[in-house]
Amino acid sequence: MSQILSVALVVNPNAGKQKIIEELDHIEETLLKHFQKVETFQTKGPEEVDDLIDSIHQTYDLIIGAGGDGTIYQLANALSRLNHRPVFAVLPGGTANDFSRALGMSQDPLEALDQIIQCHIEPIDIGYDGDQYFLNFWGIGLITTVSQQVNNKDSLGRLSYYLSTLQNMKEAKPFHVKIESDEFHFDGEAVMVLVGNSPFTGGVRAFFPSNNLQDGTFDVLIIKQSTMPSFIEMFRSRLQQAPPEHEDLVYGQAKKIRVVTEPNLEIDCDGERRFTTPSTIVNLPQHLQLVVGDFKSQT
Ligand SMILES: Nc1ncnc2c1ncn2[C@@H]1O[C@H](COP(=O)(O)OP(=O)(O)OP(=O)(O)O)[C@@H](O)[C@H]1O
Numbered sequence: 001m002s003q004i005l006s007v008a009l010v011v012n013p014n015a016g017k018q019k020i021i022e023e024l025d026h027i028e029e030t031l032l033k034h035f036q037k038v039e040t041f042q043t044k045g046p047e048e049v050d051d052l053i054d055s056i057h058q059t060y061d062l063i064i065g066a067g068g069d070g071t072i073y074q075l076a077n078a079l080s081r082l083n084h085r086p087v088f089a090v091l092p093g094g095t096a097n098d099f100s101r102a103l104g105m106s107q108d109p110l111e112a113l114d115q116i117i118q119c120h121i122e123p124i125d126i127g128y129d130g131d132q133y134f135l136n137f138w139g140i141g142l143i144t145t146v147s148q149q150v151n152n153k154d155s156l157g158r159l160s161y162y163l164s165t166l167q168n169m170k171e172a173k174p175f176h177v178k179i180e181s182d183e184f185h186f187d188g189e190a191v192m193v194l195v196g197n198s199p200f201t202g203g204v205r206a207f208f209p210s211n212n213l214q215d216g217t218f219d220v221l222i223i224k225q226s227t228m229p230s231f232i233e234m235f236r237s238r239l240q241q242a243p244p245e246h247e248d249l250v251y252g253q254a255k256k257i258r259v260v261t262e263p264n265l266e267i268d269c270d271g272e273r274r275f276t277t278p279s280t281i282v283n284l285p286q287h288l289q290l291v292v293g294d295f296k297s298q299t
Helices: 024-034 046-056 069-080 098-102 109-118 142-152 154-169 228-240
Strands: 006-011 037-042 062-067 087-092 121-128 137-141 175-181 185-190 192-196 218-223 249-254 256-262 279-291
Touching: 006 024, 006 046, 024 037, 024 109, 046 069, 062 069, 069 087, 069 098, 069 121, 069 279, 087 098, 087 109, 109 279, 137 142, 137 175, 142 192, 175 218, 185 218, 192 256
Parallel strands: 006 037, 006 062, 062 087, 087 279
Antiparallel strands: 121 279, 137 192, 175 185, 175 256, 192 218, 218 249, 256 279
16 A cells, blocks of 8 residues: 555534534644645535545545544445545544444544554445445345434434334334345345444444454344344344344345345435335445554454
8 A cells, every 4th residue: 555645634514513623723733744735625515525526536645534424424435436546534523433433443533533643554345235335234124214213313322223223123114025145045024134344333333243344245134023032132142242043033144135125115324315225235345445443353
């Protein structure tokens, strides 16, 4: 990997508690002490991100995304579709910050800045469903209602994720799903399908505690029925960092899967809901170069 000389800091000024905006002068000064060229770009909205990355990706060796998971999703999508992809780093500025956690980045933006300056770079797997790229997870069913509720309750943060999961379990609506992959098949009723790339979902290692961002495979979890015992088993497997074992839970690993549902369903991809099934989801092994923190202990 060539040396990092030039840095673009892309900031979402509306993310999280805006700590990054308060510290912006300090962040820029610190970066300038370590890199030859530093420029900051504040975006007004998601619609600006693709054009911005298109115009700067040849100029900078490193793009630092400062914002929450929504901002990082936009930047990862803009970068992943390029042929020449600069190194990417995440300065956590949201509430959940799933991806920065998976990379072992500190949740304190200034500590994360120190980690970025260390410039430890690792190649990271990215998911692609034909419409969009994802870093953390791709899901249908229960997960879409859960993450909607998390978005509506920012202040409750991670706890709200678990509470809303519990609440939604009673309301989970089954759908028919057919899953095909080289590794396993499923054809039946389910309330949720989750395809995990990173171990984190909603700020916690809830479903795939030992997922690996560099192995070229997804972890796949199908919940056939949302019953209390299956939910408890998910927590047990999480605590023991082992795949869940319960008749209502189907767990597998795959490099590429085809998901067809009846009816077509809204997809939740890293917390963003833009597309619907059917989908073919592929793992793009080590597609982006990411600056990581305490990474090995996270995977
Ligand atoms: N590129 C962008 N530039 C400016 N504002 C944005 C951009 N993307 C999203 N926003 C606005 O900023 C808000 C927060 O964005 P983001 O999802 O990055 O952070 P968060 O919701 O605080 O974090 P998290 O998703 O980790 O909980 C969004 O609700 C949206 O209104």
